[in-house]
Amino acid sequence: MDKLSIHTSPALHGDVVISGAKNAALPILMSCILADSACYFDNVPHLRDINTSVKLLSGLGVKAQRHDNQELELDPSNIDNMTASYELVKTMRASILVLGPLLAKYGKANVSLPGGCAIGARPVNLHLDGLKQMGAIISVDAGYVRAEVEGRLKGAHIFMDMVSVGATENLMMAATLADGQTVLENAAREPEIVDLANCLNRMGAKISGAGTDSIKIVGVKRLKGCHYRVLPDRIETGTFLVAAAVTGGHIRCLNAAPHTLDAVLSKLTQAGAEIETGEDWISLNMHGKRPNSVNIKTSPHPGFPTDMQAQFMALNCVAKGTGVVTETIFENRFMHVPELQRMGAKIALETNNAVCEGVEQLTGAQVMATDLRASASLIIAGLVAKGETIVDRIYHLDRGYEHIEKKLTNLGAHIKRFS
Numbered sequence: 001m002d003k004l005s006i007h008t009s010p011a012l013h014g015d016v017v018i019s020g021a022k023n024a025a026l027p028i029l030m031s032c033i034l035a036d037s038a039c040y041f042d043n044v045p046h047l048r049d050i051n052t053s054v055k056l057l058s059g060l061g062v063k064a065q066r067h068d069n070q071e072l073e074l075d076p077s078n079i080d081n082m083t084a085s086y087e088l089v090k091t092m093r094a095s096i097l098v099l100g101p102l103l104a105k106y107g108k109a110n111v112s113l114p115g116g117c118a119i120g121a122r123p124v125n126l127h128l129d130g131l132k133q134m135g136a137i138i139s140v141d142a143g144y145v146r147a148e149v150e151g152r153l154k155g156a157h158i159f160m161d162m163v164s165v166g167a168t169e170n171l172m173m174a175a176t177l178a179d180g181q182t183v184l185e186n187a188a189r190e191p192e193i194v195d196l197a198n199c200l201n202r203m204g205a206k207i208s209g210a211g212t213d214s215i216k217i218v219g220v221k222r223l224k225g226c227h228y229r230v231l232p233d234r235i236e237t238g239t240f241l242v243a244a245a246v247t248g249g250h251i252r253c254l255n256a257a258p259h260t261l262d263a264v265l266s267k268l269t270q271a272g273a274e275i276e277t278g279e280d281w282i283s284l285n286m287h288g289k290r291p292n293s294v295n296i297k298t299s300p301h302p303g304f305p306t307d308m309q310a311q312f313m314a315l316n317c318v319a320k321g322t323g324v325v326t327e328t329i330f331e332n333r334f335m336h337v338p339e340l341q342r343m344g345a346k347i348a349l350e351t352n353n354a355v356c357e358g359v360e361q362l363t364g365a366q367v368m369a370t371d372l373r374a375s376a377s378l379i380i381a382g383l384v385a386k387g388e389t390i391v392d393r394i395y396h397l398d399r400g401y402e403h404i405e406k407k408l409t410n411l412g413a414h415i416k417r418f419s
């Protein structure tokens with residue numbers, strides 16, 4: 001099993017090219033099910049979750065081909081299997097996103113329930129309730145969601161009582177081929193929702209309001225294949241910016257999407273970073289200073305993203321002063337806390353608040369990655385810890401960061417992968 005070894009590193013310096021967004025690419029890949037002909041998706045990162053999605057789609061009958069490095073062709077014309085098995089779904093929760101498209105296009109779907117995971121229970125009730133309101137008959141049997149609809153799904157006015165990225169995506173995809181108009185109220189407003197809506201509209205869907213909390217979808221009879229370029233990854237971008245900030249560094253993120261990172265850039269500015277942005281780049285300069293601690297409270301977009309919480313916790317651990325990190329999205333997203341504590345971090349946990357008192361320097365230790373962003377936080381901590389940090393179970397990291405150790409090495413970090 002691969003591990004990472006990180007040694008105290010100099011201030012990060014230089015340019016890093018940001019990859020396509022995992023969380024935009026996953027629903028976009030699944031959306032090919034809705035089309036009648038081949039889709040060409042560009043800026044698709046090389047990640048374990050992307051490979052899992054391709055396997056899942058291939059199992060349904062989609063023909064998949066990587067053309068050049070970042071372009072993926074998905075031809076859905078021969079889909080003949082409606083089942084997404086537990087073996088694949090258990091490794092990637094986003095697999096549930098085939099449910100809406102299969103049901104809308106073929107009237108039938110059997111998708112394994114994703115189950116709980118390290119960061120929280122993550123139920124799918126909003127996905128299922130919304131599809132039921134569109135006329136689907138759904139049962140849960142032997143760990144599988146079995147869904148059917150006679151004829152087409154029917155447009156509906158759906159109010160979701162929690163803001164859910166995945167439910168918004170699943171229902172938006174399902175509604176594109178429904179009979180009549182669907183309105184999704186209290187919809188998630190994440191940039192990845194807008195990216196998916198843009199892609200679906202390119203296929204011929206009629207979606208308006210994506211990026212607001214009320215999305216209107218007028219169902220059409222068919223969608224066609226398209227070419228679409230996936231949005232840059234805002235979480236990968238934020239992770240590199242925080243890594244540079246803790247080391248007192250000066251980096252530029254290229255191929256980035258600054259407009260998707262307002263909350264994160266604002267916190268980095270509060271931490272003492274000088275931030276500049278262009279159309280597709282962001283630079284951060286700490287001028288060698290130690291960051292100031294910041295208070296963070298996660299909330300749905302445009303609030304501070306939960307997927308950046310662990311990285312900012314690492315920043316607070318070595319910052320000047322005390323910062324409070326409040327997690328409001330997932331009930332168990334503090335798994336990195338005991339690992340950071342093993343490195344000498346001073347963190348007091350009070351329910352969903354973590355009070356972090358910054359220390360001058362952490363100490364390298366053997367730590368365990370427990371989920372994707374927790375892994376990133378341990379790497380960030382390792383960059384400024386004294387001595388060697390070894391991060392175990394980095395398969396989590398490979399779900400969501402393309403060539404992270406190579407990109408960090410190019411910025412001057414002392415990091416190596418070993419088995």
Ligand SMILES: CC(=O)N[C@H]1[C@@H](OP(=O)(O)OP(=O)(O)OC[C@H]2O[C@@H](n3ccc(=O)[nH]c3=O)[C@H](O)[C@@H]2O)O[C@H](CO)[C@@H](O)[C@@H]1O
Nearest residue numbers: 023094122123124125126127163164165166167307329330
């Ligand atoms: C592949 C992908 O895009 N993953 C992102 C997506 O996950 P995901 O789409 O799974 O997250 P959701 O937005 O659905 O979850 C938000 C909250 O709603 C709850 N909930 C969700 C659905 C439901 O049917 N019932 C319910 O109670 C969840 O348990 C959680 O507490 O958004 C999260 C919140 O920004 C991010 O952390 C993930 O990186």
Ligand SMILES: C=C(OP(=O)(O)O)C(=O)O
Nearest residue numbers: 023093094307372373400
């Ligand atoms: C929690 C995440 O992903 P997923 O929803 O795929 O588990 C993440 O990207 O931080």
